[in-house]
Amino acid sequence: AQTVTQSQPEMSVQEAETVTLSCTYDTSESDYYLFWYKQPPSRQMILVIRQEAYKQQNATENRFSVNFQKAAKSFSLKISDSQLGDAAMYFCAYRSPMTGTASKLTFGTGTRLQVTL
Amino acid sequence: DAGVTQSPTHLIKTRGQQVTLRCSPISGHKSVSWYQQVLGQGPQFIFQYYEKEERGRGNFPDRFSARQFPNYSSELNVNALLLGDSALYLCASSSKGQGAGNEQFFGPGTRLTVL
Numbered sequence: 001a002q003t004v005t006q007s008q009p010e011m012s013v014q015e016a017e018t019v020t021l022s023c024t025y026d027t028s029e030s031d032y033y034l035f036w037y038k039q040p041p042s043r044q045m046i047l048v049i050r051q052e053a054y055k056q057q058n059a060t061e062n063r064f065s066v067n068f069q070k071a072a073k074s075f076s077l078k079i080s081d082s083q084l085g086d087a088a089m090y091f092c093a094y095r096s097p098m099t100g101t102a103s104k105l106t107f108g109t110g111t112r113l114q115v116t117l
Numbered sequence: 118d119a120g121v122t123q124s125p126t127h128l129i130k131t132r133g134q135q136v137t138l139r140c141s142p143i144s145g146h147k148s149v150s151w152y153q154q155v156l157g158q159g160p161q162f163i164f165q166y167y168e169k170e171e172r173g174r175g176n177f178p179d180r181f182s183a184r185q186f187p188n189y190s191s192e193l194n195v196n197a198l199l200l201g202d203s204a205l206y207l208c209a210s211s212s213k214g215q216g217a218g219n220e221q222f223f224g225p226g227t228r229l230t231v232l
Contacts, residue, residue: 004159037223043205045160045223091159103211103219104150104173107159 002027002094006108013082014116020067021077021111023092033095034068035105036077040088048090051075079113087115119144121210121224129230130198138193138227142210148172149191150221151183152207160207166191195229203231 003026013019025034036048051059051068058066063083067076079086092108122141130136142149148167152160162175166185180196189210195202205228209221 042225043228044225045207045209047220047222050220093159103148103165103221104162104175105152105160105209105221106162109157109159 002029002032002096002106004092004094004106004108006092006111008111009109010112010114012114012116013079013086015082015084017082018078018080019082019113021079021090021092021113023075023077023108025073025075025092025094027073027094027096029096031097033097034066034075035093035095036064036066036075037091037093037107038086038088039091039110045091049077082115084115084117087113089113121208121222123206123208123224123227125227126225127228127230129232131232132198132200134198134231135194135196136198136229138195138206138208138229139190140193140208140210140224141190142208143222146210146212146222147189148211148219149185149189150209150211151191151193152209153177154205154207154226156204163193198231200231203229205229 005024032053034051038046049061063080065078089110091110093105124139150165151163154160164183165173169185183193185191205226207226208224211219211221
């Protein structure tokens with residue numbers, strides 16, 4: 001079974017600064033998908049960025065980018081030019097691409113990001 | 118276009134009661150998944166339904182059941198409620214049952230409190 005670990009329960013960053021959230025995972029599969037989701041106080045889980053394991057290039061979405069280290073099974077999220085609206089819980093998640101299985105997401109325990117002025 | 122909708126928003130029940138939670142997927146999406154998120158933890162997978170058939174089930178007791186209707190909406194039922202069932206229940210829809218590009222879009226959740 002796959003597991004996802006987020007070792008930083010809380011992080012804080014000043015507005016306009018850069019912060020990196022860590023995530024490691026364990027799997028025996030060679031192909032899979034990794035995601036970062038944001039959950040603000042409104043509770044709605046929002047997809048921030050995704051990475052396909054067979055792609056060596058790190059995914060980027062505007063101010064959000066990942067550092068995907070497949071051999072180390074590490075998948076960190078970098079937020080540049082942090083904004084007050086980035087304050088939320090951030091969850092790292094894993095999904096197997098295997099056919100015949102449920103398309104379930106396995107989540108980490110989350111990192112609460114605070115953004116200060 | 119409307120996103121994933123869930124009802125009710127909040128619910129308070131007592132131990133031993135039964136509860137039904139509802140989810141409507143994004144128009145055109147045929148798959149619905151249910152997750153339980155206990156306070157302070159990440160969501161845990163409960164069920165996935167695709168084309169009205171169960172495609173997967175997480176490690177939850179038989180008190181949890183679900184179904185998907187011809188219009189692809191879904192219900193999650195929990196019988197004999199326990200205090201530990203208190204959680205945020207999230208519904209996610211996707212266009213396909215599995216595979217590449219099968220992104221899941223989440224609803225706002227139903228907060229269930231069991232007293």
